[in-house]
Amino acid sequence: MIYTLTLNPSIDYHIWVAPFQEGQINRAQKEWKAAGGKGINVSKVLQILGMDSTVLGYVGGFTGEFIQQELEQTGVVHQLIPISGESRINVKIKAERETDISGVSPAIPAEAVEQLWAQLDRLQAGDYLVLAGSVPESLPSDIYQTIMNKLGPKGVHLVLDAKGKALRSGLSERPFLIKPNHHELGELFEVEIRTPQEAVAYGRKAVELGAQNVIVSLAEQGAVFVNRQETYIARIPTGKLVNSIGAGDSVVAGFLYAYNTGSVVKDAFSFAVAAGSATALSEGFCTPEKIAELLPQITIL
Ligand SMILES: Nc1ncnc2c1ncn2[C@@H]1O[C@H](COP(=O)(O)OP(=O)(O)O)[C@@H](O)[C@H]1O
Numbered sequence: 001m002i003y004t005l006t007l008n009p010s011i012d013y014h015i016w017v018a019p020f021q022e023g024q025i026n027r028a029q030k031e032w033k034a035a036g037g038k039g040i041n042v043s044k045v046l047q048i049l050g051m052d053s054t055v056l057g058y059v060g061g062f063t064g065e066f067i068q069q070e071l072e073q074t075g076v077v078h079q080l081i082p083i084s085g086e087s088r089i090n091v092k093i094k095a096e097r098e099t100d101i102s103g104v105s106p107a108i109p110a111e112a113v114e115q116l117w118a119q120l121d122r123l124q125a126g127d128y129l130v131l132a133g134s135v136p137e138s139l140p141s142d143i144y145q146t147i148m149n150k151l152g153p154k155g156v157h158l159v160l161d162a163k164g165k166a167l168r169s170g171l172s173e174r175p176f177l178i179k180p181n182h183h184e185l186g187e188l189f190e191v192e193i194r195t196p197q198e199a200v201a202y203g204r205k206a207v208e209l210g211a212q213n214v215i216v217s218l219a220e221q222g223a224v225f226v227n228r229q230e231t232y233i234a235r236i237p238t239g240k241l242v243n244s245i246g247a248g249d250s251v252v253a254g255f256l257y258a259y260n261t262g263s264v265v266k267d268a269f270s271f272a273v274a275a276g277s278a279t280a281l282s283e284g285f286c287t288p289e290k291i292a293e294l295l296p297q298i299t300i301l
Pocket residue numbers: 180181182217218219220222223236237238239240241244245246247248249251273274276277278280281
């Protein structure tokens with residue numbers, strides 16, 4: 001079973017305001033609200049692809065109700081733990097350029113942390129746990145490492161999609177996969193990564209620090225894959241960016257789906273990149289049809 005952990009879920013509130021005028025009353029042309037947060041998005045894309053997973057994490061308040069209801073209505077299985085605070089709202093302003101404002105995270109009480117440990121204790125060898133997204137401020141920033149340290153030795157495959165301290169501390173637990181974007185990987189090594197070749201060089205350093213497989217996504221420049229034996233650079237078709245939200249999460253879901261349905265690493269990487277681009281070039285998430293259309297246009301070098 002694949003489990004996704006979203007410690008900090010959100011309602012993603014997408015609002016189209018063009019032209020956006022700072023300091024003025026702006027009227028929106030369109031709006032769209034969706035349950036978000038990186039692990040939740042991975043589970044949503046897995047479900048679109050026909051693969052079961054279970055969402056873990058915390059929800060609270062009317063925003064938490066919305067998140068749970070959306071998952072239930074769309075058939076995504078969850079074991080979200082209720083908290084008394086309110087899940088955040090992340091605003092995605094779509095104007096000439098996209099601007100994101102991430103809301104304030106709720107506090108996670110100690111009892112809720114105990115409940116999560118009880119759920120995680122039930123994971124078994126061969127399960128996957130995707131630890132994805134930001135860590136609420138009330139939790140230790142290295143909580144992913146603590147979880148990975150407990151579950152890795154049990155044979156749970158760990159996938160880490162995080163940045164900053166959460167990423168740095170997690171590498172030593174030998175995650176099966178990490179998927180930073182080029183900015184996040186650059187921040188890890190305090191450099192600016194501008195090209196796929198540079199991403200390969202720093203992806204190799206992440207392998208040296210413990211990651212078993214590394215995908216570095218570079219938005220419209222595609223992505224690179226590095227492990228101890230293999231290096232691939234994926235070129236993607238150009239198209240009009242429609243939605244960058246969830247593109248990275250679609251890469252993670254795409255890789256897990258393809259790898260767990262028998263694809264070799266190179267093909268799983270190609271499928272993952274096609275899933276990311278299918279989301280970036282669509283309203284909402286990728287579909288199997290859009291992925292199938294893009295897959296032959298992905299070049300793997
Ligand atoms: N403008 C774009 N055109 C086509 N594909 C894109 C575009 N932006 C992102 N993608 C696809 O989505 C993947 C993830 O995008 P990226 O922005 O790097 O991730 P994240 O959302 O984690 O920051 C890329 O590897 C690429 O396949």
